[in-house]
Amino acid sequence: MPRKLPFSAKRKKQQLRDRRERKRGDAPAGPAPGPGSRSGSHERGGDGPPGDPQAEPAGPPRRHDPGRFRLQLGGPRAEALERSRRRAQEELLEPLPESALELDPDRIYGPGLDFPRRPPWSFGMSAAELREREEGTFGDFLRAMGDIEGLAPFEHNLETWRQLWRVLEMSDVILLIADARHPALSVPPALATHVTQELGKALILILNKVDLTPPAVAVAWCHLLRGHLGVTHVVPFSSAPGPAPTAGLQKRQRKGGGRGRWGRAVGPRELLEACQDVVGGAVDLSSWRARLERAEQRPEDEEDDDDDEEEAEPRGRDEDEDEEGDGGTAPPRQWERFRHGVLTLGCVGLPNAGKSSVLNALLGRSAVGVSRAPGRTRYFQTHYLSASVRLCDCPGLVFPSRAPPELQVLAGVYPISQLQDPYSAVGFLGSHLALPPLLQLRPPSGPGWTAWDLCEAWAEKRGYRTARAARNDVARAANGILRMAAEGRLRLCMTPPGFSQQKDHWERHPDTAAMAAMTGGGATSPPPPGDASTSEDDEGEGSDRATPPPSPAPNPFALLGEGEC
Template sequence: MPRKKPFSTKQKKKQLQGKRERKRGDTGSGPSSRNASLERGERQSDTSDSETTDVRKINQQPFAREGRYDPNRFRLEKVLKPLSGKEDEISIDDVFPPEKGLGFPRRPPWSYEMTRENLLKREEKSYREHLDDLHSRNPEGSLSHFEHNLETWRQLWRVLEMSDVILLIVDIRHPVLQFPPSLYNYITGELGKQVILVLNKADLCPPPLVIAWKHYMTSQFPHLQIVCFTSHPGEAYSTVLQKKRMRKKADWSHAGGPLDILKACQEITAGKVDLSSWEQKIRRDAGAEQMDGERLDDGLETVLVEHQTDIAMEMNSPSQELYKDGVLTIGCIGFPNVGKSSVINSLVARKVVSVSRTPGHTKYFQTYYLTPTVKLCDCPGLVFPSIVDKQLQ
């Protein structure tokens, strides 16, 4: 048996270094390795975003340890000037300028004589034409990130077609960024349906700000129904901010806003739909609490959940009659992470939709029957095109 050759620490270090380089894909050294690293960085960057972003180095590190130079020594002495009140303000026209053509893709006309394949081809062609027109009106890099998945837009089309009343849910902390005027005008104008603006997460803002937002949205859209909503009512504004947003067990029956949504729907339907069962459900859920906060009727009441298939969604009637068969269909739409799932859970008074901090958690179109005469339609979150800066977005 041959004698083993001695293996020094220097050789072992060189061997490990070579193994690490092979794992990273850096087979060379020196300039070639640096070029490979630069190529990887270019591939990881967003090539579609042509605008350059100045990165503010908060804690710059010195390149060499020699000397006593510290680049962060006087950084905290720089005075930060707060923005003025006017610079903090933004209007809907600043986010969705009318002259920019920042609409959303519409479903092309169709009939029952068309085959499924022809319908899909027509929708794809119309969607491509919409994107071409949108990019031709706006310079490259000026648009914000927005939804490019046609399947998600199709689910919005189905919800708008089959719903009688639309709940447009926004986060009250920045509702202007999440209220596309083109969507509101399309629903109230071409479809002839009513919109209820739900200012969700009202517990995260002080009451004067809530009143100010309601006044502003009413001044911009006089015929808009506005409802404030919160999943944790009765808590002080400062207390809510100190608590964790994700509770171990949420109590959906204590939400503030379901009764206001009911009153808005009663005003819109004007007695054409019997909503007494919905009112009884809200009052029953609000009063079915024990002293320790546990529900008395858990498991005694079921909620019918329907998962819509692609074929069922594709062949909805383009001109569906309002309140068909005496049922009020309420569609829930909005941007990702505005709390649509929490609103639906609060209306049902139990958890039927999973809730997550991750935007875009809801991915499929579903319907929920609150009562035999009230049905909810949940649509995945959609980001509409705007001119908001990508970094701010």
């Protein structure tokens, strides 16, 4: 009997998935399986000869596509990857001055950079006509962006931009969520101009994760962005405030939802006051205020049934979607503001900026899924905060910019597990932060540190080994360092232009003390090198251990020598 060819479980799952899609009519049938298939012949139910694809069922065009909401940012070519890998092994990292942390918004989003806009449409258009017009406009935009040099990777998925268009149309007030560690990267001026001038809607900038930045830096960013973008309201926000940032490696926060976690958020009251100032008396926000007062007086572990009753509002389609216009090519009518006395707040921003966390903090419960990896939110979702306030969560979008790709990686824009070149981002981090004393790494054998040496030293400290040769797993170490930076355990905070020269002014600013009191931080001295707070937590999600073993795991192949492994 001939020996069967190997057939992986992944291939079997894909075969079953394709068979289900063909049965539903969502995808055209593929060719017959090859000789390595477990079925031993072509798929059952096919009338044609083996190897001929089955006829595609007649009917409307397929709409089911599991990957239509995935991030499409592209990646470097093989030659660029090889050059980056060689550069990480050879170039020495030089410590940069404090002024190197200053990030100018005009440098990130310069003139000529825009984002795709929705073409004019009307309720009388058919779905196919509107889809064709959107695809044509988006294709022209991509071709125009292709002629710009030095452009960082941005979102190429039209379906994700459609989610942004829908949120901008249905929202009365836009909440632009920005990461406080690098707000210049998170605030596209073209989006702010489009919202305030072209759409004529109010824009509130939420500076999220202020607990991960020094209070003086957060205050400086608030004043700069208020004048740079022309927005009136800038709200500092923190979903899970903690201790003041220190110079060491921070302990990983435990995973956990519930009212005990989201009830400690900082900034919901300031956001309420900003919305009240925007809407005036057009919407009654007394229910939101009463709910916020009850949440502040309630213990963290106490449940509230009244909130659940308020949140049990119908969440169906908007009535505007069911209405039809007069037809033709007339532009659509303006969306009615504060429809039925309800204020709609739309949360937009870059991936991993904390939009879903802000929404959960406002609701006081885990209503929207959150993740450390970007791209968790695939399509917009609506939730009622009260009878008169509706929240809309939009998936994160990477706007066209000239930002350094390494900074985008450290900001958590890309899924770190899918990076093909993590070493350049580690080198960027190592040149701005003193990683060897923070991670307590052994000195390298060469004249200085390189990005490769940092990853190899961290792999040796943590005991990361490859499966076959038992060498230091440099790729896993690089991914671990980047994850710590994206999660805020390694505090890399970019500062506004001129901050190093005006540092004393911002530290003595009256708003700095208020910011420190609001987030629960203050001036703390750096911990000693051997303190547990400066050590990395174990990689397990539920682990409490904050101090790694004092020495790396013994290498069972050490006696063989380096060249014999």
